[in-house]
Amino acid sequence: MLSRREREPILKEAGHNLFLVPASSVTFDLLTDSGTTAMSANQWAAMMVADESYAGSRSFSKFERVVQALTGYTHIIPTHQGRAAERLLFQAVVKPRMKIPSNNHFDTTRANIEQLGAEAVDLVISEARDSNSLFPFKGNIDLAKLDLFCSAERASIPFGMITITNNTGGGQPVSLENIRGASQIFKKYGIPFILDACRFAENSYLIKTRESGQGARSSREIAQETFSLADGCLMSAKKDGLVNIGGFIALRDKGWVESLRSLLILTEGFPTYGGLAARDLEALAVGLDEVLDEGYLEYRTAVTRYLAEGLNSVGIPTVQPPGAHAVYIDARAFLPHIPPHHFPGQALACELYLAEGIRSCEIGSAMFGHYADPSHNPDSFNAAQMELVRLAIPRRVYTQSHVDYMLEGMAEIVSIKNNLKGLRLTYDPPFLRHFTARFEPLD
Numbered sequence: 165m166l167s168r169r170e171r172e173p174i175l176k177e178a179g180h181n182l183f184l185v186p187a188s189s190v191t192f193d194l195l196t197d198s199g200t201t202a203m204s205a206n207q208w209a210a211m212m213v214a215d216e217s218y219a220g221s222r223s224f225s226k227f228e229r230v231v232q233a234l235t236g237y238t239h240i241i242p243t244h245q246g247r248a249a250e251r252l253l254f255q256a257v258v259k260p261r262m263k264i265p266s267n268n269h270f271d272t273t274r275a276n277i278e279q280l281g282a283e284a285v286d287l288v289i290s291e292a293r294d295s296n297s298l299f300p301f302k303g304n305i306d307l308a309k310l311d312l313f314c315s316a317e318r319a320s321i322p323f324g325m326i327t328i329t330n331n332t333g334g335g336q337p338v339s340l341e342n343i344r345g346a347s348q349i350f351k352k353y354g355i356p357f358i359l360d361a362c363r364f365a366e367n368s369y370l371i372k373t374r375e376s377g378q379g380a381r382s383s384r385e386i387a388q389e390t391f392s393l394a395d396g397c398l399m400s401a402k403k404d405g406l407v408n409i410g411g412f413i414a415l416r417d418k419g420w421v422e423s424l425r426s427l428l429i430l431t432e433g434f435p436t437y438g439g440l441a442a443r444d445l446e447a448l449a450v451g452l453d454e455v456l457d458e459g460y461l462e463y464r465t466a467v468t469r470y471l472a473e474g475l476n477s478v479g480i481p482t483v484q485p486p487g488a489h490a491v492y493i494d495a496r497a498f499l500p501h502i503p504p505h506h507f508p509g510q511a512l513a514c515e516l517y518l519a520e521g522i523r524s525c526e527i528g529s530a531m532f533g534h535y536a537d538p539s540h541n542p543d544s545f546n547a548a549q550m551e552l553v554r555l556a557i558p559r560r561v562y563t564q565s566h567v568d569y570m571l572e573g574m575a576e577i578v579s580i581k582n583n584l585k586g587l588r589l590t591y592d593p594p595f596l597r598h599f600t601a602r603f604e605p606l607d
Contacts, residue, residue, distance in 0.1 A: 165191055171518050179602025180514050180587055182523045191521025192570055193558070197489045198362075199245075199402035199409060200558035204454060207406070207447040214443035219434050223442035223449075230449040234384075235391040237414040239421045243432060244439030246362055246400020246411040247272040252432075253358070253398060253413055256423040257322045258282045265313050266325035266360070267305040268292075268332035271531060273325075273360060275595045287313060292333040293549055295483045295494040300374040301339040302483075303330030303367075305346050314353040324350050327360040328367035328390070332527065334552065335363075335487030337370035340378065340386065347393040359397040364390065365404040366488035369461035384456045403489065406451030406559060410444050464488055467557055467567070474571040479578045489556060495528060496551035499584060504529045504547030506586025510603060512553050515584055520573045527552040530589075531598040540589065 166174075166189060178184035182195060193200070215222040228240045243249040250273055258264070260281030269277065269284040277284040287309045291299040305326055314321060326346055330336045350357040368386040372378050378386060391397065396415035401407050415421060425435045432439035454460065465488045472486035475493065483492040495509040502508035509528035516522040528551035537544035591602035 166521060168518050171521065175514060175517060179591065180510070180605065181598075181601055181603060182513055182517060182525070183599050184602075185517065185523060190517075190523045192562070192566065193523050194490075194555040195523045195525050197403060197556040197558055198400060199407075200556075200561065201402070201406045201408065201451075202558070202560040203406065203408070203447060204450070204560070206454070207450045210446040210450045211443035214441070214446045216442045218437070220436050221442045221445075223445045224436040227445040227449045230452050231412060231414055234387065234452060235397060235414045236388065237391070237396055237416050239415045239418055241413040241415075241421070241424055241428060241435060242438030242440055242445060243411040243413065243428070245402060245409060246398060247276065248432060248439065249398045249400070249411045249413045250276040252424050252427050253420070254280055254282075256420055256427055259322070261320065262322050263313075263317050263320045264323065264325060265305075265310060265321065267303055267327055267338060268330050269325070270327060270331045270360070271596055271598070273327070279595060285313065286332075288330065288333055292330070292336060295334065295481065295492075295497065295550065295552075298484055300337070300370075300485065301342060302336035303328065303333060303338040304342040305338070307342065307345045307349065310346060311349050311352075314349060314355060318353050318355070321353075321355050323356040323358050323395075325358050325360055326394075329363045329370070329487055329489070331363075331489075332532075333550070334483030334492040335490045335554075336483070337367045337374070337487060339375050340371050340390065341375065343390055343393050356396070357394045359391070359394045360399075361391070361397040362400040362403040363489055364397075364399070365455040365461060366464065368456075369458075369465065370488060373465070382456075383458060383461055387456065401448050401451070404452075404455045405448045406455050407444065407448045410440055410448045412438070461488075464559065467562075467564075470564070471555065471557070471567055471571070474567070475574060478571070478575040480574060483552065491555045491557075492527070493553040493555070494551070495526075495553050499581060501582065502584070502586040503542075504533060504551060505535075505542045505545040506588065506606060507533075507603065508586060509551045509553045511584055511586050514587070515577060516553070519577055520570060522555070522570060525554045525556060526598065527554050530601065530603075535592075540592075 262282040267288045274284040292302040368383040401410040472491045481494040481497045499508040509526035510530040529548045532548040587603035
């Protein structure tokens with residue numbers, strides 16, 4: 165519980181980048197929901213009986229059965245986290261100048277595609293760019309655009325994707341109707357369909373509560389149908405796997421499997437542990453079951469809604485309607501006097517830290533914007549479509565009293581918002597800028 169005066173030199177030393185602030189200097193850590201879960205007693209108990217055999221352990225067999233039953237896919241390849249799964253699949257399949265359509269690619273997905281010389285193409289619906297729109301499924305892919313894109317670019321598309329939920333666009337869900345439509349289009353053109361399924365359970369619950377005709381179904385049934393519409397999935401299990409580390413690739417057909425396992429052996433380990441200890445596989449097998457508990461999912465979405473409504477009540481605009489894993493502040497609407505090339509989202513994230521000790525994550529032009537001119541001419545800056553600050557809520561960690569404490573100080577930030585200044589970029593790494601970039605305040 166540091167004071168503002170104590171936080172100021174810490175933030176300066178970190179180059180005004182919250183990723184570089186030590187956790188010991190953070191009061192409320194809402195940087196990410198990835199790997200920050202509080203695991204359950206059943207998960208810890210499962211870890212105690214793990215079989216750490218190098219090859220073909222009993223723990224892998226248990227994990228494999230759980231994923232097969234959930235997804236319906238035959239071939240299960242564990243990885244140490246989601247970006248390892250992305251790297252393996254893309255390295256095996258993606259070539260320069262290829263194009264991969266999705267609703268929105270998130271940061272590591274885009275980076276892993278682009279570093280191979282390919283293009284990550286976003287085809288999210290137009291409602292996603294309106295933070296005030298109450299459309300319930302703003303994560304949907306634009307089916308008309310997808311059809312046209314697949315028709316025009318078929319020869320250059322190795323596979324298509326949809327991210328559930330859509331993290332880049334405010335944690336917004338994708339409807340089952342939309343996933344069915346995308347599946348039909350990909351089948352029409354003979355294009356494999358891969359889900360980025362790291363928040364599959366939250367997406368399924370939002371389908372259950374928002375989509376007509378789905379309310380009587382369980383979240384598990386909806387999740388199983390979702391997986392049945394695709395040919396495979398990538399998953400960072402650090403989200404809806406309810407674990408601190410882990411991921412996997414799951415595929416219906418064996419066409420890519422031999423190449424993937426060969427690459428995995430080079431960098432991750434034997435194919436039945438994929439860079440994980442067997443105890444991690446045990447915890448993940450339990451987590452994939454627990455995450456579909458309806459009571460848990462109801463609580464999860466209620467916490468997010470409570471935080472969003474609290475922010476709105478003091479005058480802080482957020483992406484509507486709130487999703488499940490995070491609340492997204494609309495920094496462009498909140499700080500209209502700061503232009504995109506001065507990073508309004510990053511400026512707001514820094515103020516949240518100084519004022520409240522909250523560590524958050526900018527999802528805007530600091531993450532996705534870029535200068536066409538290496539000299540950083542402001543006229544050459546290509547801004548992100550949205551300027552957001554994500555308050556990601558770790559699973560099973562914070563209580564209502566924690567949230568109330570955070571909200572108490574928000575009105576003070578509203579009162580001084582017009583005095584907040586932007587930032588200039590002083591270090592710009594080539595990939596995944598937001599992890600290691602450095603900024604300094606404008607005079």
